[in-house]
Amino acid sequence: MATLRQKALMKVQARPQVSAVAPSLKISDYFGSQVFGLKEMQETLATPVFKKVSTAIEKGTKIDMSTADEVATAVKSWALGKGATHYTHWFQPLTGSTAEKHDTFFDALSGMEKFKGSALVQQEPDASSFPSGGIRTTFEARGYTAWDPSSPIFIFNQTLCIPTIFVSFTGEALDFKTPLIRSTEAINNAAVEICQYFDRNVRKVNPSLGVEQEYFVIDRALYATRPDLVMAGRTVFGHNPARGQQLDDHYFGSIPSRVKEYMKDFEIEALKLGIPVSTRHNEVAPGQFEVAPLFEDINKATDHNLLLMDVMEKVAEKHGLKVLFHEKPFAGLNGSGKHNNWSLITDTGVNLFQPSNSARENLQFLCFLVATLKAVYKNADLLRASIASAGNDFRLGANEAPPAIISVFLGSTLTGILDELEKNGNIKIEKGDNMYMKLGISKIPEIILDNTDRNRTSPFAFTGNKFEFRAVGSSANPAGPMTALNVIVADVLKELKKDIDKEIEGGKEKKIAIVNVLRKYIKESKKIRFEGDGYSEEWEKEAEKRGLSNLKSTAEALDVLLSKQVTDLYKRHNVLNEKELHARHEIRLENYVMKVQIESRVMGDLALNHIIPTAIRYQNQLIVNANGLKGLGLDHRAAIETIEEVSKHIEALKSNVSNMIEARKRVNKVENITEKAKLYSTEVKDAYFDKIRYAVDKLELLVDDEYWPLVKYREMLFLK
Structure with a gap:
C-alpha cells in the first residue's frame, strides 16, 4: 500500500472520538x-x-x-x-x-x-x-x-x-443580498395587490424559506491525501466500491456515532447563533447526510444557511472530519442538493400556498398557485440559469437528482382541480348556484399536505403548502435562485392583477373575473406541469415535444441572463439593472472556466505524477513475474493478459491527458468569456474528463492494492 495512503488509514483507526457537550440540557436556555x-x-x-x-x-x-x-x-x-x-x-x-x-x-x-x-x-x-x-x-x-x-x-x-x-x-x-432584498420588496408589492381582492387587512407579504442542506462527511486525514478533493472539492478519479448505495441501507439508518457527535456539536453552535436547526438524518449515499432548519424570513434564512455552512466546516475540524458541500464529490453516488422550500406569508398570518376548506381562501390560493406555474413556464430558462454551476452540472440529470429540464410537480389532486377549472371555468352562473362547487374549487381537501405523493425527480414541486426548488446545488448561495423566483412570480402577479382588473372593468363580477383569468393562465402554462419520472428518457423526449429547454451545461444555460426578456424583467422590478446583470453573467462564466480549468489541471497532475508511474511500476513487476513463470515452464498467459490490459489503459491515459492539455492551451487563447466557457465545456470537459477517468478507474481495479496511491471510495465513505 502506498505510504501516504497507509499512514492516513492508520490515523483514522487511531483517532479518538470527540464528544459534543451542550451548555444546558434545555435548548431554550442557550x-x-x-x-x-x-x-x-x-x-x-x-x-x-x-x-x-x-x-x-x-x-x-x-x-x-x-x-x-x-x-x-x-x-x-x-x-x-x-x-x-x-x-x-x-x-x-x-x-x-x-x-x-x-x-x-x-x-x-x-x-x-x-x-x-x-x-x-x-x-x-x-x-x-x-x-x-x-x-x-x-x-x-x-x-x-x-x-x-x-x-x-x-x-x-x-x-x-x-x-x-x-x-x-x-x-x-x-x-447576493442586495438583489434578494430588492426582489423581496418586489414580490411583497405584487402579492399584496392580489391579496387585497380577498382581504383588505393585508398590508405585507413576506417570502418564507426553509433550506434543507445535504452534505458528505469524510475523515480529514483521508481528505488530505486526495489532491483532487483539496483542489477541486470532488474526486476526479475513483472506482465505485462493490457496495455503494444499492442496498439503500444508509438512508434514514442509524447515524454513525462519530458523525452523530459532530452533528450534535455543530447543532449546538448553530442554535447559539439563532439558527433553528430541527432535523438531521442519513441520506441515500454512504457518507451523506442532511440538516434542515425551521422556516424563516427569506433574508434571514439565507444568512443562516451560509452561516450554518461556515459553522459546519469549523466544527468538523474539531472532530477530525471534513465536510464536503460539492454537488457531486463522488461519481456513481447521489449528489448533494440544497432544497429550497419557498412560500409566501401575509402579515395577517396566512400562508398563501395553504389550501383550506374555505372557498374564498381557496380561490386566493389558486391565484398564487397558478401565477407561480405561469411564472415558471415563462421563465424556465432563467430558473435553470439561477442554479447553474460547474459542480451542479455533474448532479443535474444524474439518476438521483432533478434533470436540467425545469418542470413543476403538483400531484394528482391539484392536477385534477386545475384541469376541471380549465375546462369548466367560464360557465354561466345562475342565481343561487354555488360557483365554487361547480368549478371544483371547494374540493381541495383540508388534508392537502398529505394527499399526494412526493416526486423526488421534479426540480420544482408543490409539497402541500410550499414549493420545493430541489434543483439548487448544495454549495450554492440560496439568494441567487430565490431572487430569480421572487422576481418571476412578482412579475406574473402584476400581470394577473392587470388582467383581472381589465375583466372587472369589462363588467365581470370580481370572482368570475378572477376565474376567467386563472383559466387562461392554466391553459397557457400547462406544458410545464409533469407528474411522472423526471429521470426517464421518455420525459426528455416528451419535454422536447412540449418545447421545454434542456440546457445541460452552465456555459449554455447562462446565455439567458443577457436576453432582453430577462434584462427587462429585472429592470422592471428594480432588482438588477443591465450593468449588474451583465456583470453577474461574466462573473459566473469566469467562475465556471476556472473551476473546469482547475479540475483539468488536477486530472493531469494526478495522472502523470501518481497514476501512470504507479501503473508502470506494477506493470514492470508483472513482467518480472511473467518471465519467472516462463523460465520455470509454467503457464504465464494470465500475467501477459494483465500486462497488456494495464498497458492499454496507460497508453489511453497518456494520450487523453496530452490531448486535454493541448485543448486547454487552445481554449485559453480565446478572449471572449462566453465562447471560452462553452469551449471549456465541450473541448475540455466533455471531450476528455470521462475518458481519462475511465482509464484511471480501470487501472485502480487492475493494479495491486498495495501499490495504489489514492485513498479509495470504500475507505473514505464508510465512516463509523
Whole structure:
C-alpha cells in the first residue's frame, strides 16, 4: 500500500472520538445566546430608539445616525460582555461565499474600547479583488458595506458580525443580498395587490424559506491525501466500491456515532447563533447526510444557511472530519442538493400556498398557485440559469437528482382541480348556484399536505403548502435562485392583477373575473406541469415535444441572463439593472472556466505524477513475474493478459491527458468569456474528463492494492 495512503488509514483507526457537550440540557436556555436580537435590543435600548429600529426592521425605513450611535453603544457593551474582541461587516460577495474584515474594538490612542454608529452602519472594505464583472477596474478599490437591520447581528469566533449589503462606489450591487432584498420588496408589492381582492387587512407579504442542506462527511486525514478533493472539492478519479448505495441501507439508518457527535456539536453552535436547526438524518449515499432548519424570513434564512455552512466546516475540524458541500464529490453516488422550500406569508398570518376548506381562501390560493406555474413556464430558462454551476452540472440529470429540464410537480389532486377549472371555468352562473362547487374549487381537501405523493425527480414541486426548488446545488448561495423566483412570480402577479382588473372593468363580477383569468393562465402554462419520472428518457423526449429547454451545461444555460426578456424583467422590478446583470453573467462564466480549468489541471497532475508511474511500476513487476513463470515452464498467459490490459489503459491515459492539455492551451487563447466557457465545456470537459477517468478507474481495479496511491471510495465513505 502506498505510504501516504497507509499512514492516513492508520490515523483514522487511531483517532479518538470527540464528544459534543451542550451548555444546558434545555435548548431554550442557550438558543440565540450569541445573537443581538429584538429581545436584547428592547432590554438595552431606550424605548424611542427601540421603536425606530424595530420600525426599520419591519418596514425597511432608514436609521438615522443618532439612533445608530445608540445601537452601537448597546451592541458594543453586549459583545464585550460575551468576550468579543473584534467586529466585522459580514457580507456576501459574488465569490459565492461570505466575506469579513475584522477590526478591533480597542482604540490604542485612547486606551479604550470604542464602536461608533458610523462603524455599525457603513464600512469601506477593499473591493478591488472581489469579482465585479467589469463594474469596476482593479485599481478602483472603493466599495461599501451597509448594515442590514432585518438580519440580526451575532457573535462568531469572538467577532461581532454585522450582516451587510455590499455595493460599488457608484452604487451597483456587488453581492447576493442586495438583489434578494430588492426582489423581496418586489414580490411583497405584487402579492399584496392580489391579496387585497380577498382581504383588505393585508398590508405585507413576506417570502418564507426553509433550506434543507445535504452534505458528505469524510475523515480529514483521508481528505488530505486526495489532491483532487483539496483542489477541486470532488474526486476526479475513483472506482465505485462493490457496495455503494444499492442496498439503500444508509438512508434514514442509524447515524454513525462519530458523525452523530459532530452533528450534535455543530447543532449546538448553530442554535447559539439563532439558527433553528430541527432535523438531521442519513441520506441515500454512504457518507451523506442532511440538516434542515425551521422556516424563516427569506433574508434571514439565507444568512443562516451560509452561516450554518461556515459553522459546519469549523466544527468538523474539531472532530477530525471534513465536510464536503460539492454537488457531486463522488461519481456513481447521489449528489448533494440544497432544497429550497419557498412560500409566501401575509402579515395577517396566512400562508398563501395553504389550501383550506374555505372557498374564498381557496380561490386566493389558486391565484398564487397558478401565477407561480405561469411564472415558471415563462421563465424556465432563467430558473435553470439561477442554479447553474460547474459542480451542479455533474448532479443535474444524474439518476438521483432533478434533470436540467425545469418542470413543476403538483400531484394528482391539484392536477385534477386545475384541469376541471380549465375546462369548466367560464360557465354561466345562475342565481343561487354555488360557483365554487361547480368549478371544483371547494374540493381541495383540508388534508392537502398529505394527499399526494412526493416526486423526488421534479426540480420544482408543490409539497402541500410550499414549493420545493430541489434543483439548487448544495454549495450554492440560496439568494441567487430565490431572487430569480421572487422576481418571476412578482412579475406574473402584476400581470394577473392587470388582467383581472381589465375583466372587472369589462363588467365581470370580481370572482368570475378572477376565474376567467386563472383559466387562461392554466391553459397557457400547462406544458410545464409533469407528474411522472423526471429521470426517464421518455420525459426528455416528451419535454422536447412540449418545447421545454434542456440546457445541460452552465456555459449554455447562462446565455439567458443577457436576453432582453430577462434584462427587462429585472429592470422592471428594480432588482438588477443591465450593468449588474451583465456583470453577474461574466462573473459566473469566469467562475465556471476556472473551476473546469482547475479540475483539468488536477486530472493531469494526478495522472502523470501518481497514476501512470504507479501503473508502470506494477506493470514492470508483472513482467518480472511473467518471465519467472516462463523460465520455470509454467503457464504465464494470465500475467501477459494483465500486462497488456494495464498497458492499454496507460497508453489511453497518456494520450487523453496530452490531448486535454493541448485543448486547454487552445481554449485559453480565446478572449471572449462566453465562447471560452462553452469551449471549456465541450473541448475540455466533455471531450476528455470521462475518458481519462475511465482509464484511471480501470487501472485502480487492475493494479495491486498495495501499490495504489489514492485513498479509495470504500475507505473514505464508510465512516463509523
